[in-house]
Amino acid sequence: MNKNEKCNISIRDLLKKVFFVDLIQGLAVTFGYTFTKTITMRYPDEETWVPYSRFRGLHTLNRNKEGRELCVGCELCAKSCPTQCITVVPMEDKTGKGIADRVAARWEINLLRCMFCGLCEDACPTEALRLGRQYELAGKTMQRQLRSKEELLGPQPVPFDFEGGVITRARLERDEDGVVVKADLSSQKRWW
Numbered sequence: 001m002n003k004n005e006k007c008n009i010s011i012r013d014l015l016k017k018v019f020f021v022d023l024i025q026g027l028a029v030t031f032g033y034t035f036t037k038t039i040t041m042r043y044p045d046e047e048t049w050v051p052y053s054r055f056r057g058l059h060t061l062n063r064n065k066e067g068r069e070l071c072v073g074c075e076l077c078a079k080s081c082p083t084q085c086i087t088v089v090p091m092e093d094k095t096g097k098g099i100a101d102r103v104a105a106r107w108e109i110n111l112l113r114c115m116f117c118g119l120c121e122d123a124c125p126t127e128a129l130r131l132g133r134q135y136e137l138a139g140k141t142m143q144r145q146l147r148s149k150e151e152l153l154g155p156q157p158v159p160f161d162f163e164g165g166v167i168t169r170a171r172l173e174r175d176e177d178g179v180v181v182k183a184d185l186s187s188q189k190r191w192w
Ligand code: SF4
Pocket: 080, 081, 082, 083, 084, 085, 086, 109, 113, 114, 115, 116, 117, 118, 119, 120, 121
């Protein structure tokens, strides 16, 4: 490189600096994206992702068609849990039918310790326990991360037979414990 070339490069760099060429190029890219179609999801208060049915989210406890709890309080889920985050206290029904009417007096999970491995679901002999598709589990208190049988027996926002893998309209509901995202399953679209 001779002396003239060195001089030319310096002058070009100097001109770029004087006229803010790099800055203008960067801003041009930014403004260009301002007028293109948005491809990101406005999560969670307008759209939400409903996972496939094989997704492992918040646990659900289930009932049979007659409304009886399927959980018989056998404690196999608690014993198979590698993080020991399930507590089951069994109880006999007062019908006198013994083991056939056994239910759980208390069934509780500590979500802070759960790693959603699904071993408890595999261990359950009555298919009472399933990992559902609820994944918005943030809360403001430690207590919120303890979910009881009564909460998990409630109706699930996404039914098991719903295939999932779609984006739906959603609305965000706030309460003193945190937020709940409610999906509208009547409107679905795939994002690819
Ligand atoms: S998903 Fe795994 S870690 Fe969570 S409660 Fe079940 S067995 Fe335990």
